[in-house]
Amino acid sequence: MRFGPIAVQNAEGAILxxxxxxxxxxxxxGHRIGAxxxxxxxxxxxxxxxxxxxxxxxLGEDEAAARVAGEMIVSGIEVKPAGTGRVxxxxxxxxxxxxxxxxxxxxxxxxxxxxLATLPQHxxxxxxxxVATVKIIPFAVPGAIVDMVTSLCTACEAFSVRPFRSxxxxxxxxxxxxxxxxxxxxxxxxxxxxxxxxxxxxxGERRTRHEEGDVADAIAALADESDVIVIFGASAMSxxxxxxxxxxxxxxxxxxRAGMPVDPGNLIVLGSLDGxxxxxxxxxxxxxxxxxFDWVLDRLMADVPVTADDIAGMGVxxxxxxxxxxxxxxxxxxxxxxxxxxxxxxxxxxxxxxxGPNKLLAMFGDEPLVRLTASRAIASxxxxxxxxxxxxxxxxRAALAGLPLEIVSNPEFASGLAGSLKAGIAALPADTAGxxxxxxxxPGVGSADIDRLVLAFHAAGGTSVVRATHKGKRGNxxxxxxxxxxxxxxxxxxTGARHLVEAEDIAVVDVEIGEGASIDVDTPDAMRxxxxxxxx
Numbered sequence: 318m319r320f321g322p323i324a325v326q327n328a329e330g331a332i333l334x335x336x337x338x339x340x341x342x343x344x345x346x347g348h349r350i351g352a353x354x355x356x357x358x359x360x361x362x363x364x365x366x367x368x369x370x371x372x373x374x375x376l377g378e379d380e381a382a383a384r385v386a387g388e389m390i391v392s393g394i395e396v397k398p399a400g401t402g403r404v405x406x407x408x409x410x411x412x413x414x415x416x417x418x419x420x421x422x423x424x425x426x427x428x429x430x431x432x433l434a435t436l437p438q439h440x441x442x443x444x445x446x447x448v449a450t451v452k453i454i455p456f457a458v459p460g461a462i463v464d465m466v467t468s469l470c471t472a473c474e475a476f477s478v479r480p481f482r483s484x485x486x487x488x489x490x491x492x493x494x495x496x497x498x499x500x501x502x503x504x505x506x507x508x509x510x511x512x513x514x515x516x517x518x519x520x521g522e523r524r525t526r527h528e529e530g531d532v533a534d535a536i537a538a539l540a541d542e543s544d545v546i547v548i549f550g551a552s553a554m555s556x557x558x559x560x561x562x563x564x565x566x567x568x569x570x571x572x573x574r575a576g577m578p579v580d581p582g583n584l585i586v587l588g589s590l591d592g593x594x595x596x597x598x599x600x601x602x603x604x605x606x607x608x609x610f611d612w613v614l615d616r617l618m619a620d621v622p623v624t625a626d627d628i629a630g631m632g633v634x635x636x637x638x639x640x641x642x643x644x645x646x647x648x649x650x651x652x653x654x655x656x657x658x659x660x661x662x663x664x665x666x667x668x669x670x671x672x673g674p675n676k677l678l679a680m681f682g683d684e685p686l687v688r689l690t691a692s693r694a695i696a697s698x699x700x701x702x703x704x705x706x707x708x709x710x711x712x713x714r715a716a717l718a719g720l721p722l723e724i725v726s727n728p729e730f731a732s733g734l735a736g737s738l739k740a741g742i743a744a745l746p747a748d749t750a751g752x753x754x755x756x757x758x759x760p761g762v763g764s765a766d767i768d769r770l771v772l773a774f775h776a777a778g779g780t781s782v783v784r785a786t787h788k789g790k791r792g793n794x795x796x797x798x799x800x801x802x803x804x805x806x807x808x809x810x811x812t813g814a815r816h817l818v819e820a821e822d823i824a825v826v827d828v829e830i831g832e833g834a835s836i837d838v839d840t841p842d843a844m845r846x847x848x849x850x851x852x853x
Contacts, residue, residue, distance in 0.1 A: 318457040319370045325358045331368035332377075332456045339363060347378075347401060347456065369456040378402030378453040381463050385424075385431060386451045388467035393478035394448065402453040407445055408478040411514060413619035414440045414448050416476035420469060427466045430458045435476060437634070441514070441615045442478055449476060479619040481515035486547060487539030488519050491527035491560070493551040504549055504603045511611065515618035517545075527551045532564035536595065540568075545617060546595045553600050554584045561597035562586050570595050574625040578632035582609020587628060594623075607637055656750035656779045657701075658771050658796065660694040661741035664757035665707025665730035670839045671851065675709050677757050678716060679838070679849035685716040686838070686849060687757050694755055695721060697767035703744050704757075705737040706730075733811030742797075742805045750779050753796045754813075760847050761833030762794060770796050773828045781824040785834040791827070792834030798823070 323331055328350045337344045339357040348354070350368065358366065371377065376384065379399040386396050386404035393412065397405045408414070414436045424433050435449040442448055488508060490501050501524060512518055520542050523535035527550060539546055550561045557575040565572050570590035575597075577585050581604075586597025594617050602610035612631065616623050664687050668676040677687035684692075687704075694702045702722040706713045707730025714724060725744045729736040742752055751774050753767060766785065774783045774796050783796040795818065797805070818825060838844040844851055 318372055318375050318455060318459075320455070321367060322365050323368050323370065325355055325364055325366060328358075328366060328368055329355060331366075331370045334367040334369060334456070337363070337366060371457045374460045375457040376460050376463055377457050378455070381431070381453045381458045382451045384463050385433070385453075385466055385470075389470045389475040390473065391475055391477060393480060394476070402456070404451045405447050406449040406451075407447050408442045409444070410478060410480040411444045412442060412478045412480040413615055413621050414438070414442050414476065414478055415621060416449075417473060420473060420475055423469050424466050424475075427469075428458070428462045430454050430462060431466050433475075439612065439616060439621065441611070443514075448478060479621050481517075481615075481618045482620060483516040483518075484512075484544040484618055485520040485542060486512060486517055486545045487536075487543030488522040489532060489535045489539065489546065489548040490522065490524045491532060491549070491551045492524055493527050496551045500603070501549075507603060507605050508547065510605060511614060512618075515615070517618060527560055529560050529563045529567055532560060533567035536564060536568040536570070536590065540590055540593065544593060546590070546593065547598050547614075548586075548596065549598045549603065550600075554586055554597055562588065565590065565595050565597070568595075574628050577609050577613075577628045577635075579609030579612060579635035579637065581606075581637060582612070582635075585609055585613065585628075587613065587623065587625065609635065609637070656775060657746070657748055658699055658751040658753055658774060659745050659749050660697070660699040660702040660753045660755050660767065661738070661745070662691055662694055662702060662704045662755045662757055663734065663737045663741065664690075664713055665705050665710075665727045665737045666734075666757075667708045667731065671841060671844075674851040674853060675712065676838055676844060676849075676851070677713060678709075679844055679851045681760060681847075681849050685852075686760060687713055688716050688720065689760065690755065690757050690762070691717055691720055691722060693762065693764045694753075694767060697764040698771040699753060699767060701746075703741050705741045707737065733809075734813040735808035735810055738813055739805055739808060742802055749799060750774075751783075751796050751798050752802070753794050755794045756837065758838050759793060759833065759836060760838065760849065761836040762830070763833065766830040766833055767794065769828055769830060770794060773826050774798075777824070777826050781826050782818050783826045783828060784818065785830045786827045787830070787832050787834040789827075789829075790835065792830075793837075794834075 329352060331350050333344055333348045336346045339361040342357045344354060382402055382404045383399040393409050395407045395409050416435050416438055421433055432452045521539050525531040525535045536546055548561050554561050562572045562575050565588040568590060570588050572588045574587045576583060581601035582599050584599040588595040598610055601608040613623050664677055678685045681689050691704055704722055704724050705727050706724055707727045725740050727737045727740045770783050780798050785792045785794050838847050
């Protein structure tokens with residue numbers, strides 16, 4: 318192929334290298350010049366163009382791309398038609414992509430004019446997803462080069478998509494004191510979602526003590542009905558002889574490897590029992606975000622073997638995106654020296670149990686309860702205070718007049734607590750590290766109590782939930798880290814911060830602040846006992 322400037326009168330049959338306008342005619346890059354084009358170019362005063370002229374033995378870019386793609390041995394792959402020197406190849410079914418890297422490298426080493434790009438080895442793919450593309454760089458390439466490339470393809474398979482198979486999974490979850498049912502329930506839901514991409518399902522679950530014998534019994538009980546067994550330990554595996562790997566052996570199985578060079582996912586256990594895979598899941602697998610557990614599970618679901626050597630080879634590329642909510646992240650979170658915590662005070666409720674009066678306007682000494690609570694938040698270590706109003710908004714705003722705070726309105730206050738919480742969080746500055754959710758009807762919570770929660774938040778690295786307690790029982794306020802703000806936006810109805818704390822897999826720090834954490838004033842009797850006087 319000859320490439321370069323060419324006189325227009327000699328350009329018939331040449332391939333235009335750059336888009337050109339000739340009068341009202343637009344000639345695009347790659348267009349083959351015809352007699353009409355020459356006339357239009359000449360009339361437009363264009364005497365020379367840059368073009369490619371094929372020589373004997375050359376293959377045009379589309380023909381060359383189609384030849385290369387057509388000669389490759391592939392399976393589970395749909396080869397698309399050639400266009401602009403490219404042939405795309407797509408997965409016929411969802412599964413795992415398997416590629417012969419040495420072959421692909423050899424094909425790409427023949428000549429820079431012919432290229433083949435693929436997904437990474439063992440990538441999970443969806444049905445119809447592009448997995449590879451053949452691209453011819455110039456407008457044409459000598460046929461001899463294409464012959465050299467295709468001659469490499471005849472001896473072995475270049476790549477394939479191994480389709481997922483529907484499998485039956487047995488799930489074991491161990492328990493220790495303090496492990497909440499909500500965490501175990503969430504783990505089931507996350508696991509079901511992971512299995513859905515392969516059409517697999519959980520056929521049995523056992524919840525048992527975190528003891529070797531109990532876990533071994535649970536494995537044995539699930540073995541007959543399951544193709545794969547997954548164990549979530551209440552405590553992370555920290556040694557090859559820890560509870561989960563020891564239980565696999567006690568059940569008659571074999572531990573192939575404990576630990577993997579993929580993070581998150583380091584603490585996985587790979588074992589087998591009577592030829593069936595048994596996995597000890599790392600704690601990060603309770604999150605739906607990608608981690609090393611996905612790499613192993615997907616391959617097993619596609620009948621791609623996973624050996625100890627395979628796992629040992631996963632280190633390059635094994636540093637995955639951090640899961641912000643896991644209890645022990647790789648590094649302490651990077652935050653300003655004074656990460657900002659803002660107070661979000663909820664003051665939109667209707668006081669329906671009071672029988673008429675608005676409890677937030679009850680007098681404590683010489684000021685309304687809503688002003689007393691807001692003043693304490695302002696005097697605390699919180700960087701600022703946002704108050705959400707709704708019911709009797711004008712009266713509540715008047716009670717807060719003159720205080721250095723921001724007021725936001727929740728016109729949907731009657732629909733429940735969630736709307737007020739969402740409005741408050743949405744009003745916070747972009748640099749907010751945490752939101753201390755403060756109820757407007759808790760006269761027992763003082764500035765010093767708020768300070769203790771803020772200090773505990775900073776001491777825990779600024780990523781944990783911090784919750785006020787009284788004699789070990791959860792109460793209010795609750796301080797939410799920024800990582801939970803997106804979850805707040807999904808709340809509906811009368812669901813508040815407590816639901817998030819229970820539903821999300823995130824560390825919780827409890828801070829004892831005394832009876833103020835449990836005193837609210839929902840009824841006239843409670844208001845009287847707290848020292849407040851209701852106003853009509």
